[in-house]
Amino acid sequence: MNQLILLFIAIISLTIGSVLGYFARQSIAKKQAGTLEEKIQTRISQAKSETQTILAEAKEKASQILGKTKGEIDQRQQELLKNERMLLRREENLDNKFQLLEGQEQEFQQKVKKLKGIKENLESLRAEASENLERISKLSKEEAKKELLENLEREYQKDILGRIKKLETEGEERLLKRAKEILATTIQKVTIPQTQELTTTTLFLPSDEIKGRIIGKEGRNIKTLERLTGVEIVVDETPEVVVISGFDPIRRQIAKMALEKLIKDGRIQPARIEDEVARAGTEISKKIKEAGEEAVYETGLIGLHPKIVELLGRLNFRTSYGQNVLLHSIEVAYLASTLAGEIGGNVLIAKKAGLLHDIGKSVDQQVEGSHADIGVRILEKFGVEKEVITAMKSHHEEYPYESLEAVIVQVADQISGARPGARKDTVENYLKRIGDLEAVASSFPGIEKVWALRAGREIRVFVRPEEIDDLGAQKLAKEIAARIESELKYPGEIKVTVVRENRVIEYAK
Numbered sequence: 001m002n003q004l005i006l007l008f009i010a011i012i013s014l015t016i017g018s019v020l021g022y023f024a025r026q027s028i029a030k031k032q033a034g035t036l037e038e039k040i041q042t043r044i045s046q047a048k049s050e051t052q053t054i055l056a057e058a059k060e061k062a063s064q065i066l067g068k069t070k071g072e073i074d075q076r077q078q079e080l081l082k083n084e085r086m087l088l089r090r091e092e093n094l095d096n097k098f099q100l101l102e103g104q105e106q107e108f109q110q111k112v113k114k115l116k117g118i119k120e121n122l123e124s125l126r127a128e129a130s131e132n133l134e135r136i137s138k139l140s141k142e143e144a145k146k147e148l149l150e151n152l153e154r155e156y157q158k159d160i161l162g163r164i165k166k167l168e169t170e171g172e173e174r175l176l177k178r179a180k181e182i183l184a185t186t187i188q189k190v191t192i193p194q195t196q197e198l199t200t201t202t203l204f205l206p207s208d209e210i211k212g213r214i215i216g217k218e219g220r221n222i223k224t225l226e227r228l229t230g231v232e233i234v235v236d237e238t239p240e241v242v243v244i245s246g247f248d249p250i251r252r253q254i255a256k257m258a259l260e261k262l263i264k265d266g267r268i269q270p271a272r273i274e275d276e277v278a279r280a281g282t283e284i285s286k287k288i289k290e291a292g293e294e295a296v297y298e299t300g301l302i303g304l305h306p307k308i309v310e311l312l313g314r315l316n317f318r319t320s321y322g323q324n325v326l327l328h329s330i331e332v333a334y335l336a337s338t339l340a341g342e343i344g345g346n347v348l349i350a351k352k353a354g355l356l357h358d359i360g361k362s363v364d365q366q367v368e369g370s371h372a373d374i375g376v377r378i379l380e381k382f383g384v385e386k387e388v389i390t391a392m393k394s395h396h397e398e399y400p401y402e403s404l405e406a407v408i409v410q411v412a413d414q415i416s417g418a419r420p421g422a423r424k425d426t427v428e429n430y431l432k433r434i435g436d437l438e439a440v441a442s443s444f445p446g447i448e449k450v451w452a453l454r455a456g457r458e459i460r461v462f463v464r465p466e467e468i469d470d471l472g473a474q475k476l477a478k479e480i481a482a483r484i485e486s487e488l489k490y491p492g493e494i495k496v497t498v499v500r501e502n503r504v505i506e507y508a509k
Contacts, residue, residue, distance in 0.1 A: 201244040201252045203259055211235050213268045214242065214259070224270040228277045229255040247489075249317040250288075254280045288313035295326055299333045299355055305382040312355070314362035328416050329355050335412035340405060346387070350405045353391035354412055356384070370457070370493055372398050396457075436488055441480050441496075446472070458495040459484075465502040473500045 205211065215222045215235060222233050231246035233255070242259070244252050257280040262268045265276075292313030296304055304312075315326040336354035340347045360367075360374030367374050372393055379389050391405035395413045434452045437459050441450040446467040451460045461480065463473060477498040484494055 201256050203242045203244060203256055205240045205242060205263065208240055210263055211242070214263075216268065216270075220270060221268050221273060224273045225255065225258070225277070228274060229258070231255045233259075249319065250284060250314065253317050254284055257283065284317075288316065291316035291326060295330055295355070299330060299351060301333075301352055301355060305384075308356070308359065308378070308382055308384070311359050311362040311378065315358065318361055323417065325358050325361055329358050331416045332357060332409065332412045335415055336405075336409050339408045339412060343404070343408075345404045345408050349385070349387050349391055350408050350412075352385075353388045353405060353409045356388065357392040357395045357409055357413060368493070370396070370398060370495075372396055433488075437484065437494070440483050440487060443483075444476060444480065446476070456494065458497065460497045460499065462499045462501070465500050468500060470500060473498045 213221070214225075214233070216224075222235070226233055229246075230248065230251045231244050234243040234245055236243070244255050244259075246252050246255075254277060258273065258276040261276050261280070262272060265272070289310055290313065292309035292311070295312050295316075296302065296309055312326065312329070315329060316324065318325040333351045333354035337347045337351035339345070340350035356375065356379060358371060358375070359378055360369075360371030360376075363374060363378075369377075372395065376389055376393050379392070387403070387405070390402050391409050393399045394401050394406040395410045397410070401407050401410070434456050437452045437456055438450045441447065441459050441461050446463050448462045448464050450462070452458070453460055459480070461476070463476065468476060477496050480498070481494075481496045484496070
């Protein structure tokens with residue numbers, strides 16, 4: 001019984017506790033809700049305040065912008081009014097000047113009429129005075145003039161003769177100078193250029209059996225020879241002939257001399273090839289020096305730097321369009337000196353410039369640039385006179401003519417190359433070379449037109465600007481140069497110029 005009472009009391013206490021807890025939680029929730037509502041109201045009030053502040057600032061800025069704009073509009077209007085007033089003043093000034101000119105023109109016409117009248121009066125007075133003189137002197141006008149001239153001639157005969165002689169001397173000097181200019185220009189205009197280059201040397205064999213020995217077992221002999229000399233040995237089906245191909249004529253000559261000695265000796269093997277190539281190189285160096293000294297002695301230009309003499313000797317193994325360059329240089333030296341003597345130029349400068357004009361060709365395979373530019377650098381390095389450099393650098397018209405000797409050297413160079421039998425070329429070969437150059441450049445996309453200039457020494461490429469940008473133009477120039485090097489055979493150096501022209505046209509209506 002007591003246990004039931006205790007259980008009952010516990011249940012009642014639990015129920016009362018639950019009810020009290022419920023009401024306590026409700027009270028706390030109401031307090032928290034009230035606090036959140038107050039926070040929301042506070043935030044709303046702050047947002048309204050900030051919005052009003054922003055609107056006020058925006059209205060102020062808009063007002064400032066409107067004021068500034070209105071000020072600028074007023075200023076523009078004032079400037080327009082000022083310009084309009086200025087134009088009106090100018091128009092008034094022009095009207096005044098026009099009226100003034102009209103008045104001056106009328107005044108001028110009146111003065112012209114007065115002058116005509118005065119002139120007519122003078123003519124009549126002169127005629128009257130002439131008639132009076134003829135009547136008084138009893139001589140006509142022509143008779144009086146003749147007698148006066150005779151008297152003057154007798155009185156001043158010596159002075160007149162001296163004056164005539166002076167005029168004749170001055171006229172002769174002036175005409176002689178003009179004749180020299182005409183002669184130099186005429187010779188220059190009648191010269192004719194030719195073009196082509198030899199890049200192979202032919203070696204005749206005693207029999208076709210030698211070809212197999214030149215090639216050697218598994219080609220080791222010919223490979224050794226090509227590696228040591230830097231040329232290509234072509235052993236084809238042509239009977240008793242071996243062709244040595246390469247752009248460097250000295251290398252071709254070394255290979256030819258070594259092969260000749262090997263064939264004569266009969267022992268063709270890699271070790272012997274190395275020995276004979278070394279001997280041939282030493283012998284060629286000696287021949288180069290001897291050829292240079294002989295050229296200097298023959299032309300009488302003693303005192304040149306030894307290195308220049310050596311470079312001249314190298315020209316003996318270089319051909320230009322089939323013509324030996326050293327013999328061509330000696331010939332140009334003689335022609336230039338003769339022309340200089342005939343038309344009053346400096347004979348020594350013309351001769352030295354003629355001999356050295358192609359010296360750049362001795363190293364143009366190893367040094368970048370045209371042979372004229374290379375030659376200028378060589379001569380400057382070894383202290384050759386400035387007048388000689390000025391005279392030789394214009395022989396291919398890469399530089400303007402700065403002296404009479406420059407024209408003479410250019411003319412002599414053209415005469416030497418254009419004389420019958422000097423060079424081995426045909427019009428067909430020349431046109432084919434030019435056509436091949438233009439064809440290689442035209443094969444690239446984006447090309448508008450291509451021109452080969454300066455006898456094939458320069459190729460000028462015009463591209464379409466909408467297809468190729470500046471970077472692409474640089475890349476295209478390198479690609480064209482690489483294609484020309486790999487596909488074509490040519491002397492010296494070819495300049496590749498890519499032109500990208502962008503034109504913008506508008507019309508003012």
